[in-house]
Amino acid sequence: MHTGSVPKKRKQPHKPRRVQRSKVGAPKLLGESVISGFFSSELRWTDPLFAVEQQRQGRPVDDLIGIADHLNDQPVAVSEQLPFFALTELTRATKTLRSVCLLVRSGYGPQALVLARTIFESALSVVWALKHPEDTDKRIDYHRRLALTVEAEAWKQSGIAKLDSSPKPPLSATERAQAEKWFGKRGTGQWSGHKSLQEFVKAVVDSQIDDAGVMNSAGLWFSFAFTLMLGWADRMTHTTGIATWNSMLPVPDGAVVGEFSNGPSKHDLTQALMLGADAYTVVLDALLPLLNPSLVPDLEAAGARRWRSLKEIDRLTSMKPDDPCICDRPQGAWAECHGPTDEFADHELEQRALADFRRAQRTARTAAGTVQ
Numbered sequence: 001m002h003t004g005s006v007p008k009k010r011k012q013p014h015k016p017r018r019v020q021r022s023k024v025g026a027p028k029l030l031g032e033s034v035i036s037g038f039f040s041s042e043l044r045w046t047d048p049l050f051a052v053e054q055q056r057q058g059r060p061v062d063d064l065i066g067i068a069d070h071l072n073d074q075p076v077a078v079s080e081q082l083p084f085f086a087l088t089e090l091t092r093a094t095k096t097l098r099s100v101c102l103l104v105r106s107g108y109g110p111q112a113l114v115l116a117r118t119i120f121e122s123a124l125s126v127v128w129a130l131k132h133p134e135d136t137d138k139r140i141d142y143h144r145r146l147a148l149t150v151e152a153e154a155w156k157q158s159g160i161a162k163l164d165s166s167p168k169p170p171l172s173a174t175e176r177a178q179a180e181k182w183f184g185k186r187g188t189g190q191w192s193g194h195k196s197l198q199e200f201v202k203a204v205v206d207s208q209i210d211d212a213g214v215m216n217s218a219g220l221w222f223s224f225a226f227t228l229m230l231g232w233a234d235r236m237t238h239t240t241g242i243a244t245w246n247s248m249l250p251v252p253d254g255a256v257v258g259e260f261s262n263g264p265s266k267h268d269l270t271q272a273l274m275l276g277a278d279a280y281t282v283v284l285d286a287l288l289p290l291l292n293p294s295l296v297p298d299l300e301a302a303g304a305r306r307w308r309s310l311k312e313i314d315r316l317t318s319m320k321p322d323d324p325c326i327c328d329r330p331q332g333a334w335a336e337c338h339g340p341t342d343e344f345a346d347h348e349l350e351q352r353a354l355a356d357f358r359r360a361q362r363t364a365r366t367a368a369g370t371v372q
């Protein structure tokens with residue numbers, strides 16, 4: 001036991017350390033070992049230009065959350081088309097998107113991606129629930145009670161716990177048999193009854209094809225997001241080569257000593273906002289017509305601002321009506337394709353971003369010695 005007689009080592013005040021990586025040449029020896037890097041809490045992780053870009057990207061996501069805030073204090077009623085589950089899942093998705101925004105603004109992109117992943121599942125679940133409203137609430141109730149029952153049995157078997165998580169009311173034998181059929185013996189399957197997330201995604205995508213064989217925008221988004229965006233998030237949720245590499249600050253060419261950043265960084269911030277906001281847009285797009293159709297135009301306006309926030313500011317603000325559109329699938333000139341997003345733009349923020357971009361360009365040119 002510590003008696004207190006040993007004088008404590010005086011604590012040094014914390015000093016953020018900046019490794020002079022550009023000066024690092026050959027590996028240095030520490031005793032018998034080669035130094036591989038330094039741990040640090042990188043506090044100067046952002047710069048003015050990046051901060052403005054972040055603000056540009058974050059503002060339309062705030063607008064999305066603002067739409068949900070407009071639903072506050074309005075009475076809502078479940079119906080044959082609107083299961084109770086859709087309301088609780090909207091609430092969960094809103095809280096998660098708020099958390100994603102907090103993490104992104106603080107510079108924790110990989111951690112925000114892990115959370116954004118759950119909004120993808122919320123979107124999937126809400127769309128499926130609205131397609132199958134008749135048994136959604138029953139499945140969710142059984143899913144919850146089976147999980148609690150299995151947990152209560154595990155507590156009992158462990159012999160170390162006094163906790164009892166048994167659901168009230170308990171599952172009857174018939175209910176349990178049905179629940180196990182839907183979700184597996186341990187209740188680990190999807191609430192929808194699909195065996196895996198992949199199977200669930202496929203079913204939702206297939207359900208978004210109309211009688212003429214045309215897939216709607218939600219189906220296209222799920223298909224694309226599952227193969228690309230969920231990959232980003234999965235790589236951060238599990239221990240992967242990319243996840244562990246992204247805990248480092250970028251190492252300049254030729255440097256051999258890295259910086260293990262315990263603090264914020266620029267990694268994955270855009271990706272986390274993109275996955276979170278896109279998935280949340282799908283949730284609102286499915287529910288607003290049922291909850292408050294007058295908010296649908298606000299969702300479209302927020303979507304237009306979000307689209308603009310992901311485009312390079314100098315190109316976006318210099319577009320002329322006849323220029324080819326800068327979107328991925330141009331449908332003609334700017335004026336006919338994405339030009340109408342001008343109407344919803346936050347022009348003040350865009351002009352500030354443009355000024356900062358130009359200032360950063362001038363600074364870079366001066367540093368490179370190209371300005372006389």
Ligand SMILES: [Zn+2]
Nearest residue numbers: 325327337338
């Ligand atoms: Zn376009």
